[in-house]
Amino acid sequence: MSYRIRPGKPLTREVVRIAEIQYRSAIDILRRQPDGPYQAIHDARKRFKRLRGLLRLIRGAAPEFSARENARLRDVAATLSAVRDATALVEALDHLLASGAAGENRPALSAIRARLAARRDCIATEETDLEARITAAIATCQDGIEALGGLRLPRSRKKAVAVLAKGTARNYGKAVSALETAVETGEAADWHDLRKHIKYHRMHVQLLSRAWPGEMALRAGTAGLAGEALGDAHDLDTLKTLxxxxxxTVGGEAEIAVLRVCMITRSTRLHDEVRKTVSNLLRDAPDVLEAHIAALWRDAAG
Incomplete structure (x- = not known):
């Protein structure tokens, strides 16, 4: 698998290999656009997220490199986000309509969805410089590939194990803290912070899955479910901002009042779902997980 670190191989070489695959995949998608430019952008942004997850894993051993390249990826993704963000609001209405939260309010929600879809289409029409931004994004990916030549990670197997275990545990600890904070405050920003760390945890266990495929796949699956629920909740929060x-743009006062009630119902259910989903995923202390990952990786590396 392309997004997997191979135990026993030099860590720098593995990270460069994986990063280059993600960059070249993004370049290929943006150039060919097999399903149109907007789907290509969506797929390329997935590669950027995987790259940022990889950088977060090794950040402790290469802080300057990771910070610089993370900023590169964050900025290029931002230049390609307008239509995707507008599409997410349409999808939020789709999820509301498909959920039990809609109830007898489907006509009002359907009318709002139609307006949000029109807004998305208008934004797409106004993006007259889209191809130029895609071309610039391809150039940025090429710069990212060149920058990989400057990455230097520990060469000894013992230190490489420590980098991977500590990187995984550091983000995992932030996820544990973020869950506690989100449950306590209920604030959208805190739930979004949890989402970020859950998504990175999923990427990290995917990267380390060769150490114990069964356990890592289970963790990745659980984190994926939680991440999807948190993503749906984040889209509702973005809609609240709009x-x-x-x-x-959304509708009249009566329609918005109906929408607010449905959003609250849906958001509450999603957050309850997340708490149940991650109760086992985040049950261990970070130092326990770090020791576990280190032991697994040492055994796998031989």
């Missing part, structure tokens, strides 16, 4: 800043 209601506050541009209510006329």
């Amino acid at each position: 209601i506050a800043t541009d209510p006329d």
